[in-house]
Amino acid sequence: MSRPWLNEYPPGVPPDIDLSGCESLVDMCEQTFARFPERAAFTCMGATLGYAALDAQSAHFAGWLQSRGLRKDSRVALMLPNVLQYPVALIGSLRAGCIVVNVNPLYTARELSQQLIDSGAETIVILENFAATLQKVLAGTAVRHVVVTSMGDMLGGRGRIVDFVVRHVRRLVPAWTLPGHVGWSAALAAGARAGYRPAAPALDDIAVLQYTGGTTGVAKGAILLHRNLLANTIQSEAWLAPALTRRAGAQVITAAALPLYHIFALTVCGFLSIRIGGLAVLIPNPRDIRGLIKTLSAYPVHSFPAVNTLYNALMDHPDFGRLDFSQLLVAVGGGMAVQEAVARRWAERTGRVLVEGYGLSETSPIVSCTPVTATAYSGSVGLPMPSTDVSIRDESGREVPNGETGEVCIRGPQVMAGYWQRPDETDKVMTADGFLRSGDIGRFDAHGNLKLVDRKKDLILVSGFNVYPNEIEDVVASHPGVGEVAAVGINDDKSGEAVKIFVVRRDPGLTETDLRAFCRERLTAYKLPRTIEFREALPKTNVGKILRRALREEGAIPPPTAGG
Known part of the structure; x- marks a missing residue:
């Protein structure tokens, strides 16, 4: 199909991407480990994890999984906020050939049980703050291995102080009992002793089950292959290149205020930051706006992906004026609509345009984005990403003329392989010619910008x-x-x-x-x-x-x- 939006691409953004340089997400990570062993990879609450340490510790975690008998495609649930343990467990699980199941730490027992049962997860890594929830449902799941970690486990010497405050001063850890669980440090130590055997996952192996309610509200796991997430990472890199190249080879610092278990943050704050050898500043609790501002003030942030409500809350805080955004290269709003009033206010307060992206869990997630060279808020969700086809179709599945409204349908390397164990639901959203029916209603303008006019009917x-x-x-x-x-x-x-x-x-x-x-x-x-x-x-x-x-x-x- 024709892609008229390519004429509007900024200089330096290619029409298509090339995956030939990476065999998997694991290969991508290992290339970065080799290129930038001396660089810091993630930082959280004053502690920093370098790429060399991320390499070693993720291998230890992979070794522990393998020592427990987990095989290729075994599911590993991660029920963690943005702490240093998350990237270690994420990459370690992938290196062991396992499938990551992202779990919202705030889930109730009912929601957690539903997701664990549906995914068939055999292992879970969970922050102790939420262990009491797991205790309620564990017996009814396939989970055989439980790793419990604390906020302080990877914070060095001050970790004990943090854990004391979390447990006894703020009382954020309800009493729990999980017989046979393993502590985080013990798991890594055991994995180091057992050793790690590279599983060498391929592009068409499953990397992540990203759960979404879909149009029915029934929880479904979007099957995201290594190919899907790698593609969207490279698409994002290509799209942001006009802004990020201004760093001229220097390290790019990303504010990771969105939770990594959310697909938008996983791709742009997690995998993209790793691919470019960047530093991601992990924010465990972005609802603590004062604490977020304190953290942001300590780093010259270059990339700031967030949602409309977070930008708004930041600007409403009296300490917002303390922040220096002179080094900010790109701020991307995703996950929900960017309101015009917020975008205009952001531009006035920071001198930087707030660009908007659109995507779905089923598309790893980014489908389109405003060019990072934009000089003003556009009201659209931008242009389709490289290697992405977007077709606006009527109820019978026929493409409508440009400018007319219809359902947004997407085809590209970032589109999921289907829903986990739900071929019937997959058939409902995939067309015969390989497009994903988003359920969102939109139209293209004369310049190829995608404008969304309605959402899935009742979402x-x-x-x-x-x-x-x-x-x-x-x-x-x-x-x-x-x-x-x-x-x-x-x-x-x-x-x-x-x-x-x-x-x-x-x-x-x-x-x-x-x-x-x-x-x-x-x-x-x-x-x-x-x-x-x-x-x-x-x-x-x-x-x-x-x-x-x-x-x-x-x-x-x-x-x-x-x-x-």
């Missing part, structure tokens, strides 16, 4: 995280006092959108307080209903299907606008 986007109404409704409906429920998204100044539920009581005595407590036990914080409205009845179609759109319109709640 709610809270601070860059997908929230699926079916999941919320299933949880609320399980309360014995609830007769019917519908969940919709409403505008929210802080999180972009928030969840609102409409409930028809079965028990007249059911209160909002009761329902909130019930939800809090079963849903991660960002999925919790912000607003609860009790109704006598809910609008339905003639076959009895609840009309969520009617509820949004009834309340004069504008339908959500799509984001990257």
Whole structure:
């Protein structure tokens, strides 16, 4: 197909990428280890992990996995925030030939159980803060090996102080018992003794299962091959080249405020930083804006990928003015729509344009992005990435004329291999000619810029995280006092959108307080209903299907606008 957007590419950005220089993500990492052994790779809470140490420690972790009998394609779940243990466990798992299963550390027991059972993970690496959650569900999963780590495990001498504060002052570690678990340091030491045998994964081997609710709200693991993630890493490198080449071979520092278990951060803060020999500054808790500003003030940040709500929260903080962005080369908003007011404010405060990207877990994730040479906010999600075809199609699957609206369909090396153990769901989203049907509605302008005009029909986007109404409704409906429920998204100044539920009581005595407590036990914080409205009845179609759109319109709640 034709790619008219190529005419708008900045100088130096190629129309296509070449994967021939790397055999896998592991090969990519090992090339960097060999090129920059003396460089720092990741830093967190004052401790730094160099590339030479990352090489050695990831090999130790790979050796430990192999010593436990894990084979090629065994699944290893990582339930970690942005701490130094994450890149070690990530790369170590891949070097052992295993498949990484990214798990949100804030998951409830129900959510964790669902993901562990579906993935068939045999091993999990978990921060002790969340071990009590795992304890509740472990017996019902296939997990046989548990590695428990603490915030201080890789922080050197001050690690003991950090752990004391986390455990006894801030009381962030609920009591837990996991018989037979292994400590992080013990696992690395055992792996060093056992030795590591290179598994040499190939491009078409599975690297990561990245879970997404999909359009149905049922958790599905997007199968991301080494090829997919490597391709998107190289695409990102090519796209950012006009900005990053200004470093002239010097190290690029990336602020990794987004969690690495989120696909946007995994690619642009994790794999891309490693590929270019960069330094990623890991932020364990970006909600602590004061702490984030303190960390950012210590580094001349060159790349800052984040979501709209984080940029907004930063600028709202009184200490924001302390930050020096004179070295900033690129700030990329992804995961949710970048609001024009935030983009304009960012440009005024920092002197740097906030560019916007669009993507999906199923596309590793980046599909398109505003050129980094942009001089102003455009309102679009930019141009398709190198080696990427984007087709706007009508309901019958035919491509629509340029400028007309239709479903955004994507084909490229970054598109997933399918959904884990769900060929039926894969068939629903893949076309006969190899395009992924995103479910997002968009159009191209005359210059090849992609403009999103609507999102998947009922998807709610809270601070860059997908929230699926079916999941919320299933949880609320399980309360014995609830007769019917519908969940919709409403505008929210802080999180972009928030969840609102409409409930028809079965028990007249059911209160909002009761329902909130019930939800809090079963849903991660960002999925919790912000607003609860009790109704006598809910609008339905003639076959009895609840009309969520009617509820949004009834309340004069504008339908959500799509984001990257």
